[in-house]
Amino acid sequence: MADSIIERLRAGGKKLTKARRAILEALERSSVPITAGELHARLRKVRVPIDLVTVYRNLGMLQKLGLVTAVGLHDGQMRYEVRHGREHHHHIQCRGCGKIVDLMLCPIKKLTAVVEAKTKFAVESHTLEFFGWCPQCR
């Protein structure tokens, strides 16, 4: 696990527990955002039987610290991915099989100024997700 992650936890007065370490490692192993339930199942497979509540609490906390990002794909649950060491990006999900693929692009940065001028809001973040049909499902 990266030192910078541990530092950020310390800075937030957080401890590095067995559960927390396992959660972060599982997230780092995943190439696409996963749900709390999926994360919970994977931890069980790796013999780290953490309570689902603990998963939720950690995800919430890690989000607040900016170590984890939440992704909503409108299927009734949130997904999470580590932010550390990964570039800002977006996703596309198949409407058939649910497969998710990272999209290493972002056309929004240039647009922020326009949005701020139009709305007088201070833009803080954005979400951008694509939906479609993967090669197998179309």
Added chain:
Amino acid sequence: MADSIIERLRAGGKKLTKARRAILEALERSSVPITAGELHARLRKVRVPIDLVTVYRNLGMLQKLGLVTAVGLHDGQMRYEVRHGREHHHHIQCRGCGKIVDLMLCPIKKLTAVVEAKTKFAVESHTLEFFGWCPQCR
């Protein structure tokens, strides 16, 4: 209510009930996407006391017919807006007060081809939402 809406309902074998008409009218009155609960409350105010379940069922159906669009702002519930007669657009929401403003722009159309080339997916739709701080809250 626009004739084209009624036509689309007919084409789908749907009836134009009092409840349904009221739901569509309430949605047309709203300039930004609202939740099922908010919609339900507004209907009550207009003396159309429909069951919340009916609101949900209608929203689901109208979505399938393409008359209504669902918007997810990651606050634990979906929001809905009429699609008929309105241009494709996106939104920005204030992290302070929750205020939502329409953003009549979309930088994504040009990007679809790029995404399809990169992923081999057939892109069907996308979501794009901004978050920030409104003039009053920042």
Added chain:
DNA sequence: TTGATAAATGCAAACCATCTGCATTTTGGG
């Protein structure tokens, strides 16, 4: 190393948005 203490965990139960089943009512075509 030990002890104190704040943080973290597990378990049970609560919450909340949303959906389902079913009996009853309403709509629209014939």
Added chain:
DNA sequence: CCCAAAATGCAGATGGTTTGCATTTATCAA
């Protein structure tokens, strides 16, 4: 006006997520 299909209301279920509380664990200073 009648009737079948569609729609509604009510009650209760569902599933993701959160909260309360007693117990355990990580950290740090002595």
